[in-house]
């Protein structure tokens with residue numbers, strides 16, 4: 473099964489890597505090109521015990537990939553997770569604008585298929 477994880481931060485990278493370790497094919501998408509570049513070179517931008525080894529193993533075995541291209545991520549994905557940031561906005565509520573932005577982009581692509 474192919475799945476897509478949009479947002480490769482603390483939540484997205486760990487979750488996506490664990491899904492790949494379970495045997496799913498995971499495409500991780502982030503709009504931070506330097507982060508994706510780093511991951512494609514095998515470097516993990518956060519510290520989480522054992523994560524770097526799991527990322528390397530699942531990339532090597534072809535179940536985990538990283539891209540800035542949302543199209544590549546959502547094409548053929550049965551499930552798409554949105555794990556982008558929700559920083560605290562004015563008044564203390566979570567700022568959901570990044571989530572809406574990604575959801576809109578996914579919706580536009582779905583209507584193309």
Ligand SMILES: NC(=O)c1ccc[n+]([C@@H]2O[C@H](COP(=O)([O-])OP(=O)(O)OC[C@H]3O[C@@H](n4cnc5c(N)ncnc54)[C@H](O)[C@@H]3O)[C@@H](O)[C@H]2O)c1
Pocket residue numbers: 478479480481482483484501502503504507555556557558570573574
């Ligand atoms: N970190 C935690 O411990 C934790 C715990 C519970 C819930 N959460 C929630 O999970 C969500 C993700 O948190 P996190 O800590 O992983 O955030 P994070 O800031 O570490 O990562 C978010 C990632 O999303 C990417 N991003 C932002 N806009 C994007 C877009 N339009 N397209 C693609 N990528 C985009 C950023 O470049 C970044 O890499 C938030 O809603 C947060 O509140 C986090």
